[in-house]
Amino acid sequence: MSRPSSYVALLDGGSRERKVEVRPLAPGIYEVRLGDRVHRVDAWRHDHGTLSLLVDGVSWSATLDERDPAVHVRVKDSVFPIEILDERRLRLRRAAGAFTLEGKQTVFAPMPGKVVKILAPLGAEVAEGQPLLVIEAMKMENELRSPRAGKLVELLVKEGQTVEANARLCAVE
């Protein structure tokens, strides 16, 4: 039998944490502690990230879509993006300081597409939420907004340029 695991789950884009402990009791049977509640869970793995869970005798279907860094867990109509971290990963995550919007913020392309318009010139003072550029993908135009108030200190693309997903576009400081 494997050893118990203790995790911290980051919810709501990292703004909320919850502790979860998993203690294996028998193959496929676990005791899961969530705060002060303890559940007996029978977990059966179906194909491709689908779990059948019997939680205290109630049957649930959960599907896990592994994205980076969060896993998107769907239960009925609800999708929970959850980052699940053990001690070591939690320390790394905190050291990376990705929780804050202090300092220089880089804007990345959320999807592959084409830069059709640049709305703020290099060096411009911008407000939080102000549209910076427009990317066209799948016949639709999408405005990308400034993550914080500050100055546009980097502009790495030109109008008409094609960009990949996660390409660096500009930065605000």
Added chain:
Amino acid sequence: MVVGHGLGLGHVLEGNVSMPPRKISKVLIANRGEIAVRIIRTCREMGIATVAVYSDADRGSFHVRNADQAVHVGPAPSRLSYLDVGRILDAARATGADAIHPGYGFLSEKAEFARAVEDAGLVFIGPRPESMEAMGVKTTARKNMAAAGVPTVPGAPAPIAVLEEARALADRIGYPVMIKAAAGGGGKGMKRCDRAADFAAMWESAQREAASAFGDDRLYLEKFLDQPRHVEIQVFADGHGNTIWLGERECSVQRRQQKVIEESPSCIVDARMREAMGEVAVRAARAVGYRGAGTVEFLVDAGRSFYFLEMNTRLQVEHPVTEMVTGLDLVRMQLEVAQGERVPAQEQLVRRGHAIEARVYAEDPARGFLPCPGKITYLRVPAGPGVRDDSGVYSGWVVPQYYDPMLSKLVAWAPTRDQAIARLLRALDEYTVHGITTNLPYLAAVLRHPAFRSGEYDTTFCARHAAELVRAPDPALEDVGLIAAAISAHRRDAEQAEAFAARAGAAGAGASRWLRQGRARVLRGGPR
């Protein structure tokens, strides 16, 4: 089949433009994705061979694998491939196709394409180019419809030069009215005027706005329809002068003019109104000598008066809704009409039950409906009674960034509206797409919304309830989500630890036995 209408305009058309009957043996589908797959399916059933076309981005697309033949027609941007008339015709000639089905979008409503297809000696599966032209430009269509006695939104389709003349017209059609720029678009130079006292000031202000925005200050006037509903009628005409209507589709759940949910029948249409709308739609189709599948779109006001909006001269995205309630295959009927066969008689048509369609999109409602192209890592589609999934994707397919992000159309049929809603919700719950974000939760939220359930909704539904439709996940389900994530992480960690131990053991086993023996002796403190 029985000939429905032997008199009137139909008779004239029969004499004018009878088509030589011609068996179609191979169809080129000038489209991609879901609709190409849909057309191929019917062709298969009819024993007709199919030719797919594809761009650089679509070699791996579902429709290419499903067709009997496939021809590469250019780079990913559609203007260089799916919209390139020359390349599409070359592909048809090279493969010996005798007909072209345009699907919807792309070249489907381009009269010059239909004409080029016919000039090449091929059958265009759709209306005559003249009909497309007569309905193509809004002001022309409106004029044609008014001449045919089809009700249009009251107002002046042509620009009005003099303020007094405009005010007189506004008084006649009744307030509120919309003042619109003739050259307009995007809401510029567009004003809603609620009373006569404000008219002059608003007219002049709209004139200034239009002049500065478009360099053209001409204005026209239309009655303002408050919270209209969008109801459309499916029509079908053959080359023998028979035109029939197949019933309505309610499409008022729209987001930025983009339909989200469609259903039939509409909650506000009773038998008498349906009959009236059907007859008007047939009149509209006949007025332009229509042939094949078409849709006449109407706006319906609070008093249930209906006004012609436009005619779509092609098969619609939402055609399965009509197929489910009539039991007909509209693509098969398109092919039959193109072969010179007749449509069924109006009185043969039967509509039963209720059908609802939801459009599944690769988009993220939480981020302003941002399109989400990318790889589908896993796909599981719903099944069970009364469910139909018209999809163009598969597990492992990378949804390209170049085209419309619609993945599939999920349709449910049931004897009643309530049962159809429950069935579609159940099917949405079974729908699983991994790797990219979809609007599945948004679709479920629409179906659960009290305004939708009551049937009391109009074209402002999505905008008005925007905040309620993009909901945070249900907190009551968070614990189950966390349990799933934690158990999955625990198993992964345990498997990794086991694999690590096994590797370490294997590495140990690989080392010299003498050495291990020696170490063990030292540890035991035994003799060397």
